[in-house]
Amino acid sequence: MHIPDGFLSAPVWGAFDVLALPALGIAARRAQRGLDERNVPLLGVMGAFVFAAQMINFPVGPGTSGHLVGAALLAIALGPAAASVVMTSILAIQALVFQDGGILSLGANIFNMAIAGVLAGYLPYRLLAHAHRASAIFLGGVLSVLVSAAFAFAELAASGVPMPRRLLLLSMGFFLVGALVEGAITLAAVGAMERLNPHWLRAPEQKTSPALRWIAAAALLLAVAGILIASRYPDGIEHLAAPSAPAWLHAPLAGYRVHGIESPWLRRSLAGAAGLILIYGACLFAGRLISRRSA
Amino acid sequence: MRYAAIEQWSRQQSVLHRRDARAKIGALLAFLIAVSTTAPASRIAFAGYALLLAAAIAAARLPFPALVRRAALVLPVAAGFALVLWFSDERARAVALLEKSFLSAVATLLLVATTPMPELLRALEILHLPRLLVLVIHFLYRYLFVISGQARRMRLAASSRGRLQFRSAAGALAVLFARSWERASGIYRAMLARGFSGQFPALAPPRWRAADAAFFIAAVLASVAVRVAL
Amino acid sequence: MPVIRVRGLRYRYPDGAQALDGVDFDLEPGECVAVLGANGSGKTTFVLHLNGLLEGEGSIEICGLGLKKQNLAQIRSKIGLVFQDSDEQLFMPTLLEDVAFGPMNLGMPREQAVARAQKALELVGMGALLHKAPYHLSSGEKRRAAIAGVLAMEPEILVLDEPTTSLDPPGQRELADLLRALPQAKLLVTHDVFFARALASRAVFFDRGRIAAEGTVEEIVARFNWTQR
Incomplete structure (x- = not known):
C-alpha cells in the first residue's frame, strides 16, 4: 500500500503533498495541546512499537500469517491526532530508510494511511464503542485498511494507471481479507492490552456530535463511491470533475500540455487531481458548516 | 538490522557528505520532480538521470553495488504494476515506471546515505515541518533499534516454544506494548530528572556555505537540463 | 549539614501497596553510601522521591532546600539521577546535545551549555565522541555518557540506580575508577556487593519499605547473608 515514486502523475502527488502538509500541521497542533512537548517520547516510542510489532506474526489459515498495520490501534490508544503524527513518522522513516514508499508520493501515502486510515480506524470506536465495543474496534481495524487501500487505488487510477476490472476486483478482494485480518488483530490486541492494564486505552468521549456522524457517513460514502467509480469507468473521475473544474486549476500546470508530452493521460490525471481536490474541499466545507451549526 | 548499513554510510566523509542537508533535500526534490515529469518515451533522458546518479554515488564514495541492491527493493512492487501496463499495451510506460521508481529510490537512498539522521531532521525542522513531527520522528528512529531488539527476543522465545497461536500473538503484542509504554515513561522520567520543563532546547542551526548553494544550483540545473534537453 | 536529609518518608502505590514505610536517611557531603536490599524492597522508589519524581508523605531536604514545587528546578540541578537503563x-x-540537555534546561545560553557538556564528556573520558549518536555506543560508553549528562548540571549529589547493569568486568572497573575520582556525594543503589564494597564507606539495607540496618558494607553483607555463595 506504500506507493513508491514514479507511480503517481505530477498533479496527483502534487495535490496530495499540498493537502497533507496543512492536515499534518493541524494534527500536530491538536496532538500537542498547547505548547507542551511532554508527549514526544511516548509518541516516538509508540511509533517504534508499531514498527517492531510487525515482526510478530499472527497465524491466518494454514501456512500464512498477517501482522499489525496499526492505524486503528494507535488511534484507539492515543487519540486520532496523535495517531496521525505517529503514523506519519512511521511512513517517513519507511520512505527514507527502508525504501518503502516514495518521497514525492509521501503526501499521498500520509493522506491514505496516516489521515484517512487513522480517521476511518477511529470513527467506529468513537461512534459505537458504548453500545458495541468489540464490533466497533473490529470495524475500525477493517475500515482503516479498506479506506487506505481505496484511496491508494483512486490515486493510481487518477494517475492513469490502467485498472482492468477483473484485476481491480481481485486486489480489492485481497485487501478485504487483509482488512478483516487487521480488524481481528486489532480487536485481539486491544483485549490483551486491557487485560494487562485498563488505563492505557482512551475511553471514547461520552457525547458524539452530529457533525462527526455526518463526516463518518460522508467518508464511508466517498470510499464506496471511489471504489465503484474506479472499477466501473477507468475514466470516471474525469467525467465527474472535468466540467466543474475551474479554469485556474489548469493554468499553473498548462505548461505540460504546451510541450505536448503524453497529453492524453496527463490531462486525465489533471482532471483526476482536480476532482479529488474538489471532493476534499467539499468535505472540509461541509464539515465546517455542520460543526458550526452544531456548536 | 537492515538500516545499519545506511547509518554507517551516512557517517563517512566525502564532498557530498559535507554538504548542508537542506541543499541535499532541495537537490533531491528537483531530481525527483524532473524524473516524475519526464515523458515515458524519452529513453535518453533516463540514461542521463542514471549518469547523474552514478556521478553522485562516485562523489559520495559509496559502494555502488550495495546501494543499487538496496534501491532494487522497490522493483518487485513496480514490476507488478509494470506488468499491468505492459498487458494494457502501454509498453513504454511499463518500462518508464520501472525506470522512474528505481531512479527515484536510488536518489532518495543517496540523500540518507550521505546525511546522518540528526542532520536530516534538523534541516526538516528549519524547513518548517511541524516541530512535534520532527521530534517524534527522531524518537522513533532513536528507539527503533531498542524496541525491535525486544520484539526479536520475544519472537525467538516464542518460536522456541513452537508456532504462535493467534491469541498468544495478541498477548505478545500487548506485552511489547507494555514494555514500550514503560520505556516511554522511563525516558520521560529521565528528562524530568534533568530539568525538562515542557520544551526541548533548540538545537544549533547548521551553517550554510557557498559550496552548499553551488551544489544545490548545480543539481537543479543538471536535473532540469536532462529533463528539457534529452 | 547533610546534603540529603529524609525523615519519615512514606509512600503508597496507586494500587494500595505500601512501598515506603517510614524511611529516615542522611547523606553527608562527599560521602558514598550503598543502598542494598531485595528486589521490591523500595530502593528505587526511595530514590525517585529524592528529586520529586514521586511524592510521598514525610520531609525531604536536598542541600537545605525543602522538596517543594517551587524548589523543584533547583533541586533537580543539585541532585543528579543516573538510571539503570542508559x-x-x-x-x-x-x-x-544529550549532555547539553540538562544545562540548557537550566536556562543556560547554548554556547555555555555546550562548553559544560564538552567538559563533562572529557571528564568521563569521552571527549572524542562528541558528535556520535547514542545508539553507536557500547554499554560502558552509554553508562559514562549518561553520567556525563548528569555531571554537566554540576550537581552536589550523584544517585546511581544499578550502575553496573549490563557492564562487562572491565567496564565495571572503569566505572568504579571514574566514580572514585568524582568529588560529589554518592548514593549507589545496587545488587553488586563487590562494587559496593569497592566504593561505599557505609551501607543501608532496605527491607519492606524501611531501612532495616545500617553499617559498613561488610557488616550488612554478613548480617543478611547478602552474597552469592
Whole structure:
C-alpha cells in the first residue's frame, strides 16, 4: 500500500503533498495541546512499537500469517491526532530508510494511511464503542485498511494507471481479507492490552456530535463511491470533475500540455487531481458548516 | 538490522557528505520532480538521470553495488504494476515506471546515505515541518533499534516454544506494548530528572556555505537540463 | 549539614501497596553510601522521591532546600539521577546535545551549555565522541555518557540506580575508577556487593519499605547473608 515514486502523475502527488502538509500541521497542533512537548517520547516510542510489532506474526489459515498495520490501534490508544503524527513518522522513516514508499508520493501515502486510515480506524470506536465495543474496534481495524487501500487505488487510477476490472476486483478482494485480518488483530490486541492494564486505552468521549456522524457517513460514502467509480469507468473521475473544474486549476500546470508530452493521460490525471481536490474541499466545507451549526 | 548499513554510510566523509542537508533535500526534490515529469518515451533522458546518479554515488564514495541492491527493493512492487501496463499495451510506460521508481529510490537512498539522521531532521525542522513531527520522528528512529531488539527476543522465545497461536500473538503484542509504554515513561522520567520543563532546547542551526548553494544550483540545473534537453 | 536529609518518608502505590514505610536517611557531603536490599524492597522508589519524581508523605531536604514545587528546578540541578537503563537516559540525537540537555534546561545560553557538556564528556573520558549518536555506543560508553549528562548540571549529589547493569568486568572497573575520582556525594543503589564494597564507606539495607540496618558494607553483607555463595 506504500506507493513508491514514479507511480503517481505530477498533479496527483502534487495535490496530495499540498493537502497533507496543512492536515499534518493541524494534527500536530491538536496532538500537542498547547505548547507542551511532554508527549514526544511516548509518541516516538509508540511509533517504534508499531514498527517492531510487525515482526510478530499472527497465524491466518494454514501456512500464512498477517501482522499489525496499526492505524486503528494507535488511534484507539492515543487519540486520532496523535495517531496521525505517529503514523506519519512511521511512513517517513519507511520512505527514507527502508525504501518503502516514495518521497514525492509521501503526501499521498500520509493522506491514505496516516489521515484517512487513522480517521476511518477511529470513527467506529468513537461512534459505537458504548453500545458495541468489540464490533466497533473490529470495524475500525477493517475500515482503516479498506479506506487506505481505496484511496491508494483512486490515486493510481487518477494517475492513469490502467485498472482492468477483473484485476481491480481481485486486489480489492485481497485487501478485504487483509482488512478483516487487521480488524481481528486489532480487536485481539486491544483485549490483551486491557487485560494487562485498563488505563492505557482512551475511553471514547461520552457525547458524539452530529457533525462527526455526518463526516463518518460522508467518508464511508466517498470510499464506496471511489471504489465503484474506479472499477466501473477507468475514466470516471474525469467525467465527474472535468466540467466543474475551474479554469485556474489548469493554468499553473498548462505548461505540460504546451510541450505536448503524453497529453492524453496527463490531462486525465489533471482532471483526476482536480476532482479529488474538489471532493476534499467539499468535505472540509461541509464539515465546517455542520460543526458550526452544531456548536 | 537492515538500516545499519545506511547509518554507517551516512557517517563517512566525502564532498557530498559535507554538504548542508537542506541543499541535499532541495537537490533531491528537483531530481525527483524532473524524473516524475519526464515523458515515458524519452529513453535518453533516463540514461542521463542514471549518469547523474552514478556521478553522485562516485562523489559520495559509496559502494555502488550495495546501494543499487538496496534501491532494487522497490522493483518487485513496480514490476507488478509494470506488468499491468505492459498487458494494457502501454509498453513504454511499463518500462518508464520501472525506470522512474528505481531512479527515484536510488536518489532518495543517496540523500540518507550521505546525511546522518540528526542532520536530516534538523534541516526538516528549519524547513518548517511541524516541530512535534520532527521530534517524534527522531524518537522513533532513536528507539527503533531498542524496541525491535525486544520484539526479536520475544519472537525467538516464542518460536522456541513452537508456532504462535493467534491469541498468544495478541498477548505478545500487548506485552511489547507494555514494555514500550514503560520505556516511554522511563525516558520521560529521565528528562524530568534533568530539568525538562515542557520544551526541548533548540538545537544549533547548521551553517550554510557557498559550496552548499553551488551544489544545490548545480543539481537543479543538471536535473532540469536532462529533463528539457534529452 | 547533610546534603540529603529524609525523615519519615512514606509512600503508597496507586494500587494500595505500601512501598515506603517510614524511611529516615542522611547523606553527608562527599560521602558514598550503598543502598542494598531485595528486589521490591523500595530502593528505587526511595530514590525517585529524592528529586520529586514521586511524592510521598514525610520531609525531604536536598542541600537545605525543602522538596517543594517551587524548589523543584533547583533541586533537580543539585541532585543528579543516573538510571539503570542508559538507553532511556540518552535520547537526544548526538552525545553533545544529550549532555547539553540538562544545562540548557537550566536556562543556560547554548554556547555555555555546550562548553559544560564538552567538559563533562572529557571528564568521563569521552571527549572524542562528541558528535556520535547514542545508539553507536557500547554499554560502558552509554553508562559514562549518561553520567556525563548528569555531571554537566554540576550537581552536589550523584544517585546511581544499578550502575553496573549490563557492564562487562572491565567496564565495571572503569566505572568504579571514574566514580572514585568524582568529588560529589554518592548514593549507589545496587545488587553488586563487590562494587559496593569497592566504593561505599557505609551501607543501608532496605527491607519492606524501611531501612532495616545500617553499617559498613561488610557488616550488612554478613548480617543478611547478602552474597552469592
